[in-house]
Amino acid sequence: MSRLPVDLQGVYALWVRDITRFVRAPSQVVGALLTPLLFLVFLGTGFSGAAIPGIPEGVDYLQYIVPGVVGFTLLFGASFAGLAILADRDVGFLKEILVAPVSRTSIVLGRVAGGSTTALVQSLLILLLSIPLGFRVRRPLLAPLALVVLLLLAVTFVGFGIALASQFRDSQGFGILVQFAILPLFFLSGALYPLDQLPTVVQYLGLLNPLTYGVDALRGVLVGNAAYPLVVDFGALALGAVVMVVVGAALFERVEAG
């Protein structure tokens, strides 16, 4: 019954569980949207009309940061998937999952599916909320591609969260690390300003950050001012997603239930 490395019914079970919990806890959904919303309202309107170096002329600052903040929302939401694994360990439920006859890879894929879906919903909500604030989708025909970008980003960062979580025994240490990691990833992604404004060494760090390509691709498909060719963005995103899921699965494989 579990000869296959991937057990689809097991993946589905984990996905349904994540969605059920997500739907049942609207306060968490709203809570996760507050920080990005603050960024949008205060930065987007505060710097509206300001001449920010490196931003193409004619592009309003709100137009510029909506893709960045949407990417941030996703990062924020995805980090909870790692936390969810450790929360399961804290309450003992991880044992129920680990003792089942499904491969570790299926468990990781199930978590990626669940975590990505919830993070995707959250980032789409922010995108919708940005419209009454004045955001305009310039290229509606390409907009569906934004979904693909968001999905690839979600998979990448959920995979990252799982890889990280498998190295921790409890949720507290992990929570602190995630808090610490999210902001540098955000600032080093070109979400708020173009990366070429940063010192060269820091720029290279930014180029290693999958969020950089995600935010750039979102700008490309929604606003129409990407810094890199879309092919580069999508290639980097796909690579990041695959690498992170493989690494996450490999590290999770060694998790003992004790």
Add this chain to the structure above:
Amino acid sequence: MAAIRVEGLGRAFGDTVAVDEVSFEVGRGELFGLLGPNGAGKSTLVGMCCTLLRPTAGTATVSGHDIRAERAAVRGSIGVVFQETALDEELTGVENLVFHARLYGLSRARRRERVPEVLDLVDLADVADDTVDTYSGGMKRRLEIARGFLHEPAVLFLDEPTLGLDAGTRRDTWEYIRALNDRGVTVVMTTHYMEEADALCDRVAIMDNGAVVALDSPTQLKAGLGGDVVTVETADRVTGLPDRLRGVDWVRGVEVTGGGLGVTVDDGARRVANVVRLADEAGVTISAVDRRAPSLETVFLDLTGREVRAGGDSGLAEPAAVGGRGDELGAARASGPDGGE
């Protein structure tokens, strides 16, 4: 074929040996108990049999599958109820069971049949659609037992199934465990409650310091002690009484203690009067008489020279009261190197 065959199975955590190369077999359909104080290695042993912990010595087969080489097959053939609650409390009882059914690959039709069936078996049908955080401790335990049985495993492992439950709920839980066993499931349960092992188990392996120190049916284990012990407290010297008792054919043994005598007899209830009469004849004044039927408690005492728990009560034992050894996995004491062969 045995349901479980354990061969020289051991696990060390660093220098600490939690399970010291134990070997035994559990027959199909048996209700088998692992009895011992906290830290004896019971949970570690079960953890290895469930493939959740990797052995550092030996191996075991569960339903014919090797726990090292065929982990997935072992997992598919067992159900486990862990010592700590392992439920998603934000989901309902049914949702927890459906999640489990999917993980174990049950078809939709089979699932729809089994979920109500097991809920009914543990009397949780009424609250099936309530979230688990509204359940009492006993209800959670029942839901877990139902879940462990949901996919019809060949072997069901229960780790301290009644820990933390009040006396009435514990007895109810025993009934549910018996009901499952009556349906043909091999049950392996750990417990540190002596009377629980006595009341439920067909056979009991008594564990201490990571080793199995005795394995037999509760009746046989108790019979091995030779009989009831009549304790006689005396006001003064016991003078010739021990020798006089040793000369009688129904006395199995006499032990002189601080304040009197312990007399092992073949039939306690009838022999108390005889002991008293013999004491009278020897001119010994008795201040109190007590008879203790052999229990697994006294068996354990006889085997290890220690009480399982400091207090005699077995209903509310907490880890701290169990000799302060703490967590089963982490704090198992080091045993000597004598177990190696």
